[in-house]
Amino acid sequence: MGKEIDIKVKAKFVSKISKGFPLIVKESIANLNDLQEEGSLVRLVDENNRFLAKGYYGIQNKGYGWILTRRENEKIDQSFFNGKIQAAYEFRKSLFEDGETTAFRLFNGEGDGIGGLIIDHYDGHYVISWYSKGIYSFKDYIIKALQETVEVKSIYQKKRFDTKGQYVDEDDFVMGEQPEFPLLVKENGVHFAVYLNDGAMVGVFLDQRDVRRKIRDEYAKGKTVLNMFSYTGAFSVFAALGGAVKTTSVDLANRSLPKTIEQFSVNGIDPEAHNIVVMDVFKYFKYAVKKALKFEMVILDPPSFAKSKKFTFSAGKDYTNLLKDTISITEDNGVIIASTNCSTFDMKKFKNFIDVAFKEMNGKYEIMEQFSLPADFKTIPEYKEGNYLKVVFIKKIKG
Incomplete structure (x- = not known):
């Protein structure tokens, strides 16, 4: 050092x-x-x-x-990193002991005392995300600390060194015994097929665990469900397992089709019984209006920023309009699950987007419940930006 x-x-x-x-x-x-x-x-x-x-x-x-x-004499050495990883493990010990959930976050950056470092757990296999060359320089300390704290089957890494937060595509495998892919992990008893060696996104966003369970256990039964910006269809899988009549998953990425089919299949759900649409989400709204399609539950989880050939979406500027489009294809007394991972505004402002959208559509609504990050995505009150996830369950009241 x-x-x-x-x-x-x-x-x-x-x-x-x-x-x-x-x-x-x-x-x-x-x-x-x-x-x-x-x-x-x-x-x-x-x-x-x-x-x-x-x-x-x-x-x-x-x-x-x-x-x-904040201790002047504390050394930043191997024992420092051992202590941080050990404390993170102790905080999440119940998850390690939960056989129904084998995919979760072990270390969440500044929430666990080391900003710029993320470690995710997938059934004994670990993915380390390095957010700067600076934190990457401590790689040997951190990997050794991880090995001394938990049983490690393998380690993969994601280097996110670009100042725009983009992924630097390099060999992901670091050490251990590589699993066969897809690796099947569980979340509240539901299977996910993940690929730890497949670029920045492995196949599921772990921060929505509580929301997915709520959809399955309390909201999906008997409903027609639209999942916008569906990625690999995780929300659709939970809705289907919760008794949804039918799910429709919409995403622009071509690979969303085979990936969503795979997630349905590993859970014993017939993908043919559900709609999987590869289309620009903004075009789908117009298509749904034209075809007079309406849904009893719409899940809206856009990225903070998205760009297609004709549309550019920024959560801070455009979420209200996205909600207005959503309201127009939601049945009366239906539910909209509005979600954002944008850290530039708080829950209060997000709820204001919701209020403006309904007022401009001359509609009424009721906020049923709200969610932020699950416990394993540990945050600290001194850094509110770290608690980025905002999810609101909204009932569209018949006017």
Whole structure:
């Protein structure tokens, strides 16, 4: 471990850091030119050289590094990483002991004390996501800590070094015994076929676990269900298993068709009994209106940003219009499940999008319940941006 670099924090940022904010933002650094090599340890000091915190320098789309400790004499060494991984494991011990769920998050960045590091668990196989060259420089420490904490069948990695948050496509396999793909994992007793070696997205988003269970257990029975931006059809699978009359899954990506068929099939569901549509979601809304199609439940889970040939979607600007399109094809007394993973606005603003959409459609609604991240996606109150997921179950009331 090299020499620590002193970073002078501008006066207006000192209070925020002192109160627990974990991200080192570029604008807070007075002596930016002193930062040379990503992975360097940094001591954050105020303009009077008083110690504030210690962290690492690593550029990602969010900032220039993360705080690791607020104890001046704490060493960032193997025992430091062992302690963080062990604490993360203890926090999720009940999930490791739950035979019905074998896919979940073991380590969630700053929520577990190391920003820029994500570790997901898939039935004893692990996927590590590195969000900067800075955190990647600690790779050996982190892998050793993981091996000393849990039984590791194999490790895969995703390097997300691009400052735009894009995936750097390199060999994913790190070590261990490679499983046969698809690897079948479980979530609340439901199977998912995942591919840990298949680029940035392995086949399922683990942060929607609580929402999927709620759909299956309480909302789907007897309903016609539309799943927009369906990806591999995980919501549709849970809806079908919950007794939905029929599901329709819509996604622009060509591979969504075989991937959704596969997810239905591994759960013993006949894919032929459901609709899987490869189409631009925005075009599908127009198609549904033209064909007078209406659904008793619509699941709306767009990416924060999406682009097709004719449409560009940004959650912060366009979610209200997306909801208006959704309202128009939802049956009276039907349910809209509105979801976003956009971290640039909070639940209050998201609910405002919902309110504006219904008012502009001259409609009435009732918010039935809401969800944020499940417990294994641990967050801290000092970094509200980390709690990005917002899901609202809305009943469209007959006017």
